Amino acid sequence: xxxxxxxxxxxxxxxxxxxxxxxERSGFLVLPGFLPADLVARLKPEVDRWVDxxxxxxxxxxxxxxxxxxxxxxxxxxxxxxxxxxxxxxxLRIIEQLMGPxxxxxxxxxxxxxxDLPGKPWHHDYEQRVQSERTYSMVHTLHYLDGMxxxxxxxxLLPGSHREIAEKDARGHLGTEELPGEVYLEDLPPGSTxxxxxxxxxxxRAKPDYPGRPRYFVDASYCQAGTLxxxxxxxxxxxxxxxxxxxxxxxEWPDLFSERHFSDYVKPE
Ligand SMILES: [Fe+2]
Numbered sequence: 001x002x003x004x005x006x007x008x009x010x011x012x013x014x015x016x017x018x019x020x021x022x023x024e025r026s027g028f029l030v031l032p033g034f035l036p037a038d039l040v041a042r043l044k045p046e047v048d049r050w051v052d053x054x055x056x057x058x059x060x061x062x063x064x065x066x067x068x069x070x071x072x073x074x075x076x077x078x079x080x081x082x083x084x085x086x087x088x089x090x091x092l093r094i095i096e097q098l099m100g101p102x103x104x105x106x107x108x109x110x111x112x113x114x115x116d117l118p119g120k121p122w123h124h125d126y127e128q129r130v131q132s133e134r135t136y137s138m139v140h141t142l143h144y145l146d147g148m149x150x151x152x153x154x155x156x157l158l159p160g161s162h163r164e165i166a167e168k169d170a171r172g173h174l175g176t177e178e179l180p181g182e183v184y185l186e187d188l189p190p191g192s193t194x195x196x197x198x199x200x201x202x203x204x205r206a207k208p209d210y211p212g213r214p215r216y217f218v219d220a221s222y223c224q225a226g227t228l229x230x231x232x233x234x235x236x237x238x239x240x241x242x243x244x245x246x247x248x249x250x251x252e253w254p255d256l257f258s259e260r261h262f263s264d265y266v267k268p269e
Contacts, residue, residue, distance in 0.1 A: 013090035015097045023098055027162035027200035028183075031094075033147075035191035039088070040145050042081035047145065047216050050079065051112045066234040066267075075235075076108040076218075077243055086220045087249035087256065091141060094195065095222050099137040101253075102225035104261040105243065106138065107232050113153060113215035119206035122158070122171035122179070125221070126199035127230050129266070131167055138198035138223040145216035147190040152215045153206045154186030155194060162197035176203040225255050228263040236265060 015023075023029050035043075050056050055074050062069040077083045085091075086108055095103060106127065126138055148154065158171075158179055171179075178184075184205070185194065196202060198221060223229045233239060243249075243257040255261065 013093040015094060020097060023195075023197070026159035026183075027197040028157055028159070029094070029195045030185065030188070031193040031195060033189040033191050034090070034193045035085070035088070035143065035145075037191060039081060039084060040191040043085060043143075043145055043218065044216055046079040046081050047110050047112050047218065050076070050110050056111065062235060063233055071235040071238045075239055075242065076110045077239065077246075077248065079110075082108065082110060082218065083243070083246055083248050085143065085218060086243075087253070089249075091193070092249065092253060092256075095139060095141075098139065098195075099222075099224040102255045103222050104225065104229070104255050105240070105257055106221040106223045106229060107236070107239070108218070108220040110218045113204075113217055115152070115210070115212040115214060116208065117153065117206065119153060119176040120204040121169075121175050122156075122201050122203045123168050124161070124166070124199045124201050125168065126162075126197075127223070127232065129230050129263075131165055133165065134163065134199055136224040136227045138221060138229070140196050140198050140219055140221045142194040142196065143218040143220075144188055144192045144194070145190065145218065146213065147188040147192050148186055148215065149213075150186050151207065151210040151212035152186070153204050153212075154184055156203045156205050157183045157185070157194075157196065158201040159183055162200040164199070164201075166199075166201075171201055176205045223261065225261055227261075229261055231262050231265045234265050234267070236262060 059072045062072045077086055086105060125140055240257040240259055249256045
């Protein structure tokens, strides 16, 4: 499959039938340089702050040991540009065309991948307590603020695998090795977004022999209305409340930060 055929031109948020069919078939869309340069310029120092001042570590601790750490004082979406990114209207418009107008924000992560960060084995990120069907869609928007170049870890995707009913780690034993039929992304301009169906198998393939630059990476996920989704953060109610309080997304997306699309939080075993 040509990766080029899956690219959407810069800033375009109207998907034609062919693009939508491509997403259905392959499970991802590549949006090179999709994010406005001024938004990217404001996001990067926020990522630095998030990583360098310990906010990221605190947010992870609050997931791992909520009884000790409580609700984080600062969440990703409290950082102004991060809040703007997760409700970036052209992005919400694309998601709307893929799963209809009723969808909710699920969660967000922000990180700066060091060049020597190990790879991440093949996995998917579709949230379902028992992986049993794919009736409702969930998507992850993977934002590469500085883009990606061949000196950085790349993103391997397995087209069509989002239609399998499988555990998240069903291909974990394969590590990050190259798989037949995979699409490998390693060269994208700054401000690029890769939109994947959350059930699509993907891997981060490290390049330990290249010094490279750090890879600025923010991801946010969204889930279609119609079922109850398991939250991944114990403080998910507070997270949604803060987003509503900040009026992220404006009045047009009443489902975006609504609690009613979620089941109770259950700590993973
Ligand atoms: Fe992932």
